[in-house]
Amino acid sequence: MKKRNPKNIDVANDKVLVLLIGLLMVVSIILVVIWIFNSNNLKTNSQLVTELHNYFSSEDLGNCEGLFNYDLDKVEYKDIDVETRLCIAYQKADIKVVETETIKADKKKEICTIEDKMVFKTNDDSNECTISKVKKELIDNSYKKLYGRNIEHNESFKIDNLNICYLKDDYYYCGLSEIFTYTLGSESIIYRVMKKAEEKSSDIVIYDYFVKINEDVCYKYYTAASINQECTDNYKENSDIDYNFMKKYGTSYKHVYREAEDGTYYWVSSEPLSN
Numbered sequence: 001m002k003k004r005n006p007k008n009i010d011v012a013n014d015k016v017l018v019l020l021i022g023l024l025m026v027v028s029i030i031l032v033v034i035w036i037f038n039s040n041n042l043k044t045n046s047q048l049v050t051e052l053h054n055y056f057s058s059e060d061l062g063n064c065e066g067l068f069n070y071d072l073d074k075v076e077y078k079d080i081d082v083e084t085r086l087c088i089a090y091q092k093a094d095i096k097v098v099e100t101e102t103i104k105a106d107k108k109k110e111i112c113t114i115e116d117k118m119v120f121k122t123n124d125d126s127n128e129c130t131i132s133k134v135k136k137e138l139i140d141n142s143y144k145k146l147y148g149r150n151i152e153h154n155e156s157f158k159i160d161n162l163n164i165c166y167l168k169d170d171y172y173y174c175g176l177s178e179i180f181t182y183t184l185g186s187e188s189i190i191y192r193v194m195k196k197a198e199e200k201s202s203d204i205v206i207y208d209y210f211v212k213i214n215e216d217v218c219y220k221y222y223t224a225a226s227i228n229q230e231c232t233d234n235y236k237e238n239s240d241i242d243y244n245f246m247k248k249y250g251t252s253y254k255h256v257y258r259e260a261e262d263g264t265y266y267w268v269s270s271e272p273l274s275n
Contacts, residue, residue, distance in 0.1 A: 203257065
């Protein structure tokens with residue numbers, strides 16, 4: 001019986017390996033080309049892109065944990081705690097009409113309670129609490145639009161450092177929280193500027209630049225104290241922030257939004273592209 005030459009076997013295996021690598025490269029190139037042709041650039045100042053980019057806005061960093069999606073790692077729905085999700089849904093809800101009512105404080109206390117579950121602080125120099133009633137349906141709709149799913153857990157949530165909301169039947173009861181949260185130290189200045197927006201199949205992807213400045217020091221992320229030294233040095237020399245400054249020194253982020261059945265878009269993820 002004729003024995004196989006090990007060298008011939010190795011050569012044959014090498015040829016197969018090279019062929020497989022070549023096929024993978026060809027397939028990869030084809031997929032990249034298809035991906036490019038399926039991407040359409042969108043105007044960054046369009047109403048839709050602007051609305052999506054403002055799902056997480058820097059208008060008031062005291063609300064809902066601030067810009068938590070500008071993290072040093074990728075952030076998805078599962079990474080957000082329930083209270084923060086509900087808080088953002090409240091902030092973005094289409095609340096045009098709010099019912100209010102006034103209730104008396106508990107005897108010799110500066111708090112008001114409803115069914116021993118909802119506790120509010122009295123108004124300043126008063127023995128009453130002013131409560132706002134917001135329809136649960138409005139928060140539900142806002143939540144579905146933001147995250148593409150229904151609320152799994154309804155619970156109390158802080159609106160900001162001073163106010164809290166509790167769910168009862170078909171309404172959220174909102175008023176001054178018994179426990180205030182105070183933020184010490186100087187406030188941060190946030191700069192965000194869009195680089196581009198693309199439509200890819202059922203997704204809209206927005207790319208932007210981010211810089212957080214606190215006491216003349218630049219930070220790469222909102223959630224982590226990672227100093228951007230190059231940005232800091234240039235900011236101290238010239239504090240004018242424009243697009244070129246952001247492009248050169250800002251952290252580049254990618255935000256993905258997916259189309260829902262009703263044609264709206266919900267947020268899927270945010271992640272840094274440069275560290």
